[in-house]
Amino acid sequence: MSPTIRPRRLRASxxxxxxxxxxxxxxxQLVLPMFVAEGLREPRAISSMPGQVQHTLDSAAREVERAIAAGVGGVMLFGVPEHKDAVGSGATDPEGILNAATRFLAERFGDAxxxxxxxxxDEFTDHGHCGVLAADGSVDNDATLERYADMAIAQAEAGSQLLGMSGMMDGQVEHARAALDAAGHAGTAILGYSAKYASALYGPFREAVDSSLTGDRKTYQQDPGNRREGLREALLDLAEGADIVMVKPASLYLDVLADVAAASxxxxxxxxxxxxxxxxEAAAERGWIDRDRLIAESITSILRAGADTVLTYWAVELAERLQAQSGARAAGGIA
Known part of the structure; x- marks a missing residue:
């Protein structure tokens, strides 16, 4: 007998x-991460991330304009300072590169x-860690919270609408929320990098931000083998008042992402x-994969696992492709 149940009917065209x-x-659903560097006269290519650059203020503005035109949901800014010190002073300097870039872009595009x-x-410390160090060289969690509170206020005052707390310090969301509210910034939202793993996938990023790190961040980022801990961290951030929670990296942690999405x-x-x-990009450059298909498939898989939004360096490119496809369908050009 031939089958009566044929799932292929729904794949026929x-x-x-x-x-x-x-x-x-x-x-x-896409957010574009961007690097803005101090002291540049023109954008500087990031060799380990083909197609990505450290921006000047002007080139960053052009990229934000392009992102808006493509319908991208937002941009996440990272600052790359010329000078660093033990406590990351540039992170709270109103004229430091990240705060200056935020102000520059928020004044122009904050309504769009x-x-x-x-x-x-980490971008601002000469030791490259995500916090200040204690006398024994360990990252001092509670002293770091004070720096994060000051950073939160500085970034809010510069015009940031959403603060991405990526340091993985215990209590960071609660501490920043209290500082923001006390300073009159109750409307500034917090994104908790809740389940952030000590991953080997961050290597190119360290070139992108000129990281000074020696050693690793395993005492504060999560062990890749721990699934339940990722959910626990997300629940803690929710209890502390996070407006959004995040899993990082994405593709190798889809199980954690699904857990967090089910609970949040x-x-x-x-x-x-x-x-x-x-x-x-490396595999595509060698002709081993279909680059455009894999970009779309990878982001689809992240959304399928439960993400509402994806931070991706392909945000603008993919959004423009989606626009073009939609326009072609509307014109009867493609299926």
């Missing part, structure tokens, strides 16, 4: 597959997109990190 798709990518900022010390009553994001980007 491109219009049918589109009609029954369970997961779709919309440009507004969501200007977001990375709230962490606020939006859940995921960060498709530099190593994920670099691996695809």
């Amino acid at each position: 491109a219009p049918m597959r589109r009609l029954v798709a369970e997961t779709r990518i919309h440009p507004a 997109t969501v200007i977001q900022t990375d709230l962490c010390l 009553d606020v939006p859940v994001w995921a960060y498709q990190v530099s190593g994920e980007y670099a691996m695809v």
Whole structure:
């Protein structure tokens, strides 16, 4: 007997597959991470992330304009200072590169997109850690919280609408929320990098921010083998008042992402990190994969696992491609 149940009926054509798709990518679900560097006269290429650059203020503005035109949901800014010290003084300097870039872009585009900022010390410290160090060389959690509180206020005053707390210090969301509220910034939202793992996928990012790190961050970022701990961290951030929680990296931690998405009553994001980007670009450059298909498939998988939004270096490119496809369908050009 021939089968009566035939799932292939719903795969028979491109219009049918589109009609029954369970997961779709919309440009507004994408956030573009951007690096803005001090002292540059023109953008500087990041060799381990082909196609990505450290921006000047002017080139950053052009990229934000492009992102807005493509319908991208927002941009996440990282600062790359010329000078660093033990406590990351540049992170709270109103004229430091991250705060200056935030102000520059927020004044121009704050009504058209969501200007977001990375709230962490690693780009600004001469030792490269995400916090200040104790006398024994360990990262001092509670002293770091005081620096994060000052950073939160500085970034909010510069015009950041969403603070991405990526340092993985215990109590960081609660401490920053209290500082913001006390300083009159109750409307500034907090994104908790809740389940951030000590991953080998961050290598290219360290070039992107000129990291000074020696050693590792395993005493504060999570062990890649721990799934339940990722959910526990997210629940703690929710209890502390996070407006959004995030899993980082994305592709190798889809189980953790699904756990967090099932438990969270606020939006859940995921960060498709530099190593994920670099691996695809390297394989595509060698002709081993279909680059465009894999970009879309990788982001689809992250959304399918439960993410509401994805931080990805392909945000603008993919959004523009989606726009073009939608326009072609509307014109009857493609299925």
